[in-house]
Amino acid sequence: MAKLRMGIIGAGGIAQSRHIPAYIHLRDSVSIEAVSDTNMEKAKEAAAAFDIPKVFPDYHDMFTHVDAVTICTPNKFHAGISIAALKAGVHVLCEKPMALTPEECRSMINAAEESGKILSIAYHYRFMKESRAAKKLIDQNEIGEPIVARARAVRRRKVPGWGVFTNKELQGGGSLIDYGCHFLDLSLWLLGNPSPVEITGTAYNKLSRIADEVNMWGDFDREAFEVDDHVTAYIKFDNGASLLFETSWSANVQGDEEIMSISGLTGGLDLFPLHLNQRKHGMLLNSNIDWTEGEDDPGLPQAENFIKSCLGVEELVVKAEEAMKVSQIIDAIYESSEKGHSIRLPIGGRE
The missing domain is CATH 3.30.360.10 (Dihydrodipicolinate Reductase; domain 2)
Structure with a gap:
């Protein structure tokens, strides 16, 4: 199976406690290529701690280096970052909740449909x-x-x-x-x-x-x-x-x-x-x-399902239309x- 190139946007607690460890555990199918955070010190610390090769102050610069991103920012930024990534041809796993409003959710879904890329929300329960x-x-x-x-x-x-x-x-x-x-x-x-x-x-x-x-x-x-x-x-x-x-x-x-x-x-x-x-x-x-x-650990099957869905070998469990509800x-x-x-x-x- 091919290996998915992953980027992390937002290097805080949920990224370092759940998503990054899950991807490291699944290293045969995914590699973490880049991390971005508005706090460059935090991004560099995460890169050093988890041996992530690239650090970007602007997440837009990450998109040409990865196939997918995991978004771990405050809720206010979920929609904007997801839409930017999808328009750049990058799959998205976004932390919950999907967005601040149903209207933002719909815009995210529209971007996913137009790009043909995977959009999922991290409802790990x-x-x-x-x-x-x-x-x-x-x-x-x-x-x-x-x-x-x-x-x-x-x-x-x-x-x-x-x-x-x-x-x-x-x-x-x-x-x-x-x-x-x-x-x-x-x-x-x-x-x-x-x-x-x-x-x-x-x-x-x-x-x-x-x-x-x-x-x-x-x-x-x-x-x-x-x-x-x-x-x-x-x-x-x-x-x-x-x-x-x-x-x-x-x-x-x-x-x-x-x-x-x-x-x-x-x-x-x-x-x-x-x-x-x-x-x-x-x-x-x-x-x-x-x-x-x-x-x-529910973070592992969540990560595995997203990876396999991006690679086209498994059906997505948490679909964006469901998360919008x-x-x-x-x-x-x-x-x-x-x-x-x-x-x-x-x-x-x-x-």
Whole structure:
């Protein structure tokens, strides 16, 4: 198999902790040729640490040296960099969320279609063992038609105190757009990627502004805190399915919780850990699923799928059109919270 030449745009934590190590592990099919960052010192440090041969202050100069790029910048820059890379004939894996608005997402998709290049978004929860097993069971009709999803991704007093996570201009939001987006994407995937048609949401900006509260993940400016730290929503889809959703950086709960469940017509699934609950043979059957296939680190199958898709030997798991639906939901939750009523969407986009 040919080797894909990879470039890294944005040399921060997610690049160095997930994407670069994954590509190094998959060195037989990919080589990291270049890195770019607006902070040249950070880019040079990453290049030295991971033996990356080229460093570029301007990411545009990278495009003639690579076949694909992985974008790890603040959310504000996802769309612009992705479109520039695609127009230059370069495949793109962009960190989540896809972009700040559904309109930006559509522009990214248009650029991918015009260029004929791959565009994927790094929703790595799809590649977790439990998620892949659940998808396989659903596709094999073990629970019947999926109708209700419940997603709860909450952390106890863990606002990220590093980077730009609390900067609304650069990130577009807080706990929802940073953390909850993974569970929105996972819910959509397991439900069969239906289109959202009505969303009711509430976004809170209170917990993290309390001056004497503890935060487990570093210091941040509480007076300037301008993003959401706790969000709830109810989402209806065009196929009749629905999603009960909650996410938080700062919840007053006993401990962090990641809960995902799908109820179907004949059975149900609980993830993290994975359980299959069925009605069969006149009995209620509950099964613990021991899923041992593949890697424990979801970053590895995510990277491998992107590489093989770029090389034309595997179908892409996270498609841009699916990721855009997540951004539509996020946008509608924020709008619903601001306006105080539900937001209706036509199938395929905003009204």
